[in-house]
Amino acid sequence: MKKIEDDLNNRRILAKLGGGQKRIDAQHSRGKLTARERIEILLDQGSFEEFDMFVTHRCSDFDMDLADSPPGDGVVTGWGTINGRVVFVFAKDFTVLGGSLSETHAQKIIKLQDMALKNRAPIVGIFDAGGARIQEGVAALAGYGEVFYRNVLSSGVIPQISVIMGPCAGGDVYSPAMTDFIFMVRDTSYMFVTGPDVVKTVTNETVSSEELGGASIHTVKSSVADGGYTNDVEALLQVRRFIDFLPSSNSDKPPEWPNFDDVNRVDLSLDSLVPDNPNQPYDMKELIYKTIDEGDFFEIQENHAKNIITGFGRIEGRTTGIVANQPMVLAGVLDIDASKKAARFVRFCDCFNIPIVTYVDVPGFLPGTAQEYGGLIKHGAKLLFAYAEATIPKVTIITRKGFGGSYVVMSSKHIGGDINYAWPSAQIAVMGASGAVEIIFKSDIGNADKISLRKKEYEDRFLSPFVAAERGYIDEIIPPRDTRKRLARALAMLSNKQYQYPLKKHDNIPL
Numbered sequence: 001m002k003k004i005e006d007d008l009n010n011r012r013i014l015a016k017l018g019g020g021q022k023r024i025d026a027q028h029s030r031g032k033l034t035a036r037e038r039i040e041i042l043l044d045q046g047s048f049e050e051f052d053m054f055v056t057h058r059c060s061d062f063d064m065d066l067a068d069s070p071p072g073d074g075v076v077t078g079w080g081t082i083n084g085r086v087v088f089v090f091a092k093d094f095t096v097l098g099g100s101l102s103e104t105h106a107q108k109i110i111k112l113q114d115m116a117l118k119n120r121a122p123i124v125g126i127f128d129a130g131g132a133r134i135q136e137g138v139a140a141l142a143g144y145g146e147v148f149y150r151n152v153l154s155s156g157v158i159p160q161i162s163v164i165m166g167p168c169a170g171g172d173v174y175s176p177a178m179t180d181f182i183f184m185v186r187d188t189s190y191m192f193v194t195g196p197d198v199v200k201t202v203t204n205e206t207v208s209s210e211e212l213g214g215a216s217i218h219t220v221k222s223s224v225a226d227g228g229y230t231n232d233v234e235a236l237l238q239v240r241r242f243i244d245f246l247p248s249s250n251s252d253k254p255p256e257w258p259n260f261d262d263v264n265r266v267d268l269s270l271d272s273l274v275p276d277n278p279n280q281p282y283d284m285k286e287l288i289y290k291t292i293d294e295g296d297f298f299e300i301q302e303n304h305a306k307n308i309i310t311g312f313g314r315i316e317g318r319t320t321g322i323v324a325n326q327p328m329v330l331a332g333v334l335d336i337d338a339s340k341k342a343a344r345f346v347r348f349c350d351c352f353n354i355p356i357v358t359y360v361d362v363p364g365f366l367p368g369t370a371q372e373y374g375g376l377i378k379h380g381a382k383l384l385f386a387y388a389e390a391t392i393p394k395v396t397i398i399t400r401k402g403f404g405g406s407y408v409v410m411s412s413k414h415i416g417g418d419i420n421y422a423w424p425s426a427q428i429a430v431m432g433a434s435g436a437v438e439i440i441f442k443s444d445i446g447n448a449d450k451i452s453l454r455k456k457e458y459e460d461r462f463l464s465p466f467v468a469a470e471r472g473y474i475d476e477i478i479p480p481r482d483t484r485k486r487l488a489r490a491l492a493m494l495s496n497k498q499y500q501y502p503l504k505k506h507d508n509i510p511l
């Protein structure tokens with residue numbers, strides 16, 4: 001017995017060394033933590049239970065059987081808790097053959113994915129790896145195929161989160177791409193289908209890893225990633241914070257945390273948030289921070305399509321998704337990027353029973369050839385479709401402009417908004433006064449007095465919340481200062497909402 005225990009201890013010590021001390025030191029010298037150090041930070045202290053620590057690869061091609069085969073085979077898998085709630089986690093170990101995926105490495109991940117799905121708990125993947133293990137050929141590709149397949153099976157059932165913490169290529173970017181959220185570490189993590197060397201060979205383009213797939217690209221330009229953090233520790237602590245917003249599965253409601261922020265709090269400063277001049281911007285984030293519990297907002301894709309804001313907050317301790325036009329950027333217009341960003345966010349919330357609050361101040365869709373050639377019609381339709389198909393509680397507040405198609409798209413009553421409020425400053429119309437008058441009173445153009453009279457008429461009649469309220473499209477016009485209180489009451493009333501769409505295999509959202 002004693003001998004077996006000694007053996008076990010020695011084998012554990014060896015397994016924990018992964019690819020060896022030299023490679024661990026190299027990992028640290030690049031500013032990166034090891035797979036096990038990352039898991040320690042992510043999970044509650046002492047809660048990690050590891051699986052398959054002694055698994056090794058079975059490959060003999062390229063003399064792989066003659067070389068060292070470190071136990072664990074390049075991935076650490078298991079489960080633990082985050083603030084007491086079960087989470088499954090796997091972390092690629094870059095010190096073992098660059099974290100590359102072999103047949104057995106894949107089997108470890110697949111086993112974990114199956115357990116997470118069966119036990120209805122989120123799965124977090126920590127990526128620092130070079131894709132399919134080249135020496136294993138098609139066996140590695142098959143392994144990825146099975147991982148991808150389970151990504152799809154789990155999609156919409158349990159939250160899947162990917163944290164990119166090193167150079168990642170091939171399957172180690174495709175699998176994250178099929179998960180719900182991707183977070184990256186700035187300056188040490190990269191995501192590309194093929195790396196800079198292959199790019200040079202194929203296209204003769206010289207590009208650095210950062211320019212090709214760093215956080216500065218994926219959180220700003222491509223929108224592949226949902227957030228970027230300064231270092232490993234910050235990224236992992238933010239993932240802990242993020243998990244607290246999410247339900248464990250689609251059969252759960254989001255967790256309810258103690259709330260010390262008075263739900264009846266009145267905020268007089270909101271009464272002057274919207275400027276008198278309708279063309280003057282204001283910061284919609286101020287409204288978000290002032291209405292959620294303790295101003296605790298977890299923003300998604302903060303640096304991409306800043307004309308729309310998406311993220312999670314809480315009201316009365318319960319998670320709420322927030323979508324808001326941002327008048328500070330492009331006047332809050334809807335363009336391709338903003339539509340895609342918000343549509344994906346709305347669909348996530350709908351999968352996981354997270355109600356959505358929508359703050360509207362939108363002048364329209366962005367005109368122009370760049371947008372039309374890029375398919376604005378189809379991308380804008382994604383957001384319309386996402387809101388219309390979402391059966392979770394939807395509360396909408398129009399703070400200022402709700403013009404044209406963008407008014408309809410932004411969770412209006414007509415596409416299933418449950419509660420639709422407007423501030424007194426709301427202007428709900430087909431378009432602004434200048435555009436409208438120039439179209440319907442074309443013959444008056446050139447006569448400044450007539451035009452300004454027509455504009456005044458239009459503004460008085462249409463640029464208010466009343467026309468919509470008279471038709472019941474707006475349930476109530478509320479004072480800005482009461483917004484938090486009214487939101488909380490609306491969400492409480494809607495908390496048992498039951499709504500089923502006609503039975504279908506799945507819909508056909510415009511992709």
Ligand code: HXC
Pocket residue numbers: 096097098099100129130131132133134135141144167168169170171172174194195
């Ligand atoms: C086997 C690999 C490997 C791989 C890295 N290594 N990637 N071993 N298979 N895919 C090994 C290296 O040989 C090296 O071993 C160690 O890991 C560290 O790698 P380095 O290259 O020294 O590190 P670095 O310079 O930081 O570059 C990291 C990297 C690069 C950007 C990930 O290694 C790379 O480009 N790797 C190949 C990426 C790739 O093309 N993968 C196949 C994708 S196809 P030693 O012993 O020297 O330390 C795929 C198909 C999936 O994934 C299906 C998709 C639909």
